[in-house]
Amino acid sequence: QVQLVESGGGLVQAGGSLRLSCAASGRTFSNYPMGWFRQAPGKEREFVAALNWSNGYTYYADSVKGRFTISRDNAKNTVYLQMNSLKPEDTAVYYCAASRAKIVIPRSSSTVGSWGQGTQVTVSS
Numbered sequence: 001q002v003q004l005v006e007s008g009g010g011l012v013q014a015g016g017s018l019r020l021s022c023a024a025s026g027r028t029f030s031n032y033p034m035g036w037f038r039q040a041p042g043k044e045r046e047f048v049a050a051l052n053w054s055n056g057y058t059y060y061a062d063s064v065k066g067r068f069t070i071s072r073d074n075a076k077n078t079v080y081l082q083m084n085s086l087k088p089e090d091t092a093v094y095y096c097a098a099s100r101a102k103i104v105i106p107r108s109s110s111t112v113g114s115w116g117q118g119t120q121v122t123v124s125s
Helices: 027-031
Strands: 003-007 010-013 018-025 034-039 046-051 058-060 068-073 078-083 092-099 112-115 119-124
Touching: 003 092, 003 112, 018 034, 018 092, 018 119, 046 068, 046 078, 058 068
Parallel strands: 010 119
Antiparallel strands: 003 018, 018 078, 034 046, 034 092, 046 058, 068 078, 092 112, 092 119
16 A cells, blocks of 8 residues: 655765655555665665664664665655665665565565665666
8 A cells, every 4th residue: 555656866986875765655554664675687686774664763784784874754754765885786776665564674575565666776886
């Protein structure tokens, strides 16, 4: 039931920054935990970060911890992924995701109830 409208992405040089946005709607489901995944060609879709709306807790993959920050804007009902110190290895299609249940943190594809359309992030060397 949750609808995810994703924006952002693009081409950035190594060491630069990008901010992805994901606006959520769909009544109660918009308050479900949300997260970000990414998938490079020939690779499995991997967990990047997640946020629990109810308590503000955040979760990060080891590969991005310290560089990426997931946050929320309650007024806009929007989740962001601030990506700093970008590396070429961060190049992938990034997907916004909403959990299938309030008590489930979306840290694997099987826990995701809704996906965004995906946005390409390309980091040049």
